Amino acid sequence: MFKKVLVANRGEVAVRIIRTLQEMGITAVAIYSTVDRDSLHVQIADEAICVGGPKPTDSYLNMKNVISAAVLTGSEAIHPGYGFLSENSLFAEMVGEVGIKWIGPRPETIDLMGNKANAREEMRKAKVPVIPGSEGFIHNVDEAKVVAQEIGYPLLLKAAAGGGGKGMRFVYHEEELAEKFDSAQSEAQVSYGDEHMYIEKVMTHVRHIEMQVVRDQNGHVLCLPERNCSLQRRNQKVMEESPAASVTPTMRAELADIVTKAVNAIDYENTGTIEFLQDHDGKFYFMEMNTRIQVEHPVTEMVTGLDLVRLQVQVAAGMDLPLQQEDIQIKGHAVEMRLTAEKPEQDFAPSAGKIEFVFLPTGGPGVRIDSALYTGDTIQPFYDSMIAKLIAHDNTRAEALTKLERIVDETVVVGVSTSRKFQKALLLDENVQNDRFDTKYLEDGFLPNWEKHKAELVAQDD
Known part of the structure; x- marks a missing residue:
């Protein structure tokens, strides 16, 4: 069993994880941004280390700083909680490369299931029932129109790398498809750095x-x-x-x-x-x-x-x-x-x-x-x-x-x-x-x- 685990998160989920680690006899290490210095998860942890400024990109999303914190504190594993870097396959891979255990699935699994279009195809191969929609990625409006004609309206445009509603648009009529596709794809690019899209049939009363x-x-x-x-x-x-x-x-x-x-x-x-x-x-x-x-x-x-x-x-x-x-x-x-x-x-x-x-x-x-x-x-x-x-x-x-x-x-x-x-x-x-x-x-x-x-x-x- 691990002797020391770093919790790469903040707030209630960090508190929740730290408590279990301590009940297991594991030293819990907290990370925090400069404005979170007095937060509860910092106060109850066995050790705490600052990883950057207030903006998430400067602290909780700063992969190098978080990994450096784990190395400096001698942590044997990292628990990511949810949000922030919890579903970042690159971060999980980097954690493993420095000899620290990632408390979660393998990086390639995160990558596979994090891309919603690829995940659909993998489930389809496994004979798992999936929502009717596109097979693979949709790159432009013309491809979207072809799929729309096959499955009918209403339909849902979704960012392949997305989650939490970003890069997602409901389309009820063909006349609004082009505008909403461009809008969703732009949002996907800004939010995830990935403009790949896919389409699902809107299932009603579900x-x-x-x-x-x-x-x-x-x-x-x-x-x-x-x-x-x-x-x-x-x-x-x-x-x-x-x-x-x-x-x-x-x-x-x-x-x-x-x-x-x-x-x-x-x-x-x-x-x-x-x-x-x-x-x-x-x-x-x-x-x-x-x-x-x-x-x-x-x-x-x-x-x-x-x-x-x-x-x-x-x-x-x-x-x-x-x-x-x-x-x-x-x-x-x-x-x-x-x-x-x-x-x-x-x-x-x-x-x-x-x-x-x-x-x-x-x-x-x-x-x-x-x-x-x-x-x-x-x-x-x-x-x-x-x-x-x-x-x-x-x-x-x-x-x-x-x-x-x-x-x-x-x-x-x-x-x-x-x-x-x-x-x-x-x-x-x-x-x-x-x-x-x-x-x-x-x-x-x-x-x-x-x-x-x-x-x-x-x-x-x-």
């Missing part, structure tokens, strides 16, 4: 269902209970839960077979998540794979009792998985909402500043808060707006939602604006409570009625 999978170096596979991540705004997840109410035990077994086939086909190592669209007939279609731990991993941990970060470290150290598929049991239901430093009443504009006071309701059974917030902390304008994850676990979905509503009510953050009241409104929505939503519901169903919710938020602030 849910975003994903399955966490862990595979060790000897090919043992664990498929964990699926998550429903269908409540999304601008292709960003807002609420996640496990298990998915729309997935039966039979469907779950089918999904596990598909996922096992997929990871075996690419000789996957460590943990990852395969994301699917589930149609109204209950069939699953491969969308993409994230080759890292995900933001929503706590709901999986809550319903299985597993520590996924511990599993990641053990697999990276060459250990076999400590349990088998038949050992996985679903215990109740878990729901997570992301608390962000934003102003929902102002089109979710970001909010930054000093935290004058914070109270996060961490007490009681089935309550989990993943956060790096503390009174006196400063929310920086340079990084992602998520400041906490509020997670509730109970025997049933209804009970978990009720508990999460209580958690949201008790949460207090003074000094910056947050999405708390937006979350409360969403939790009280009848369709959310009754599991009547798909991937377009939040934007097409909930937000069109947002004016009354915004008025309520402003009134509450007054």
Whole structure:
């Protein structure tokens, strides 16, 4: 087992990883930018080292500085968390070249699955069902028109190297294809340095269902209970839960077979998540794979009792998985909402500043808060707006939602604006409570009625 591991991240995910490392008896090394010197992940780590200035490109995305920090501190492995360099195959390769273990899949696997078009083709070869669309890359508008004529409208333009909604455009009519293709391709080039595009058929009335999978170096596979991540705004997840109410035990077994086939086909190592669209007939279609731990991993941990970060470290150290598929049991239901430093009443504009006071309701059974917030902390304008994850676990979905509503009510953050009241409104929505939503519901169903919710938020602030 490793004696010292560097955590190449910040905020709540760094705190979460550091805690597990320390529980395993491993020395945890934090990195930080100059403005993060007093951050919680720095304070609780066993060692900490500055890697650059406030801008991510100068610090958390500075590959040479991060690797130098690992070498200088004598770290034997690097855990990337999610975001930043977690899915950068060049960084993972550089880590290995200096004799440090990468806690994640091999660089070539990251590269393969990080390119969405290549990933589709690899899954197609493995007989994994994929969303109808282009085969290979689309280089220009003329090629896009040919594919569009074959699969029909509406369709979705996607950056091959993308993720998180960048370089993505919905196209409903042929007249708008050229303009949106140029716009998406330009955004892809700016965001990822890669202008390759591909096309998928837009599937309507679908849910975003994903399955966490862990595979060790000897090919043992664990498929964990699926998550429903269908409540999304601008292709960003807002609420996640496990298990998915729309997935039966039979469907779950089918999904596990598909996922096992997929990871075996690419000789996957460590943990990852395969994301699917589930149609109204209950069939699953491969969308993409994230080759890292995900933001929503706590709901999986809550319903299985597993520590996924511990599993990641053990697999990276060459250990076999400590349990088998038949050992996985679903215990109740878990729901997570992301608390962000934003102003929902102002089109979710970001909010930054000093935290004058914070109270996060961490007490009681089935309550989990993943956060790096503390009174006196400063929310920086340079990084992602998520400041906490509020997670509730109970025997049933209804009970978990009720508990999460209580958690949201008790949460207090003074000094910056947050999405708390937006979350409360969403939790009280009848369709959310009754599991009547798909991937377009939040934007097409909930937000069109947002004016009354915004008025309520402003009134509450007054």
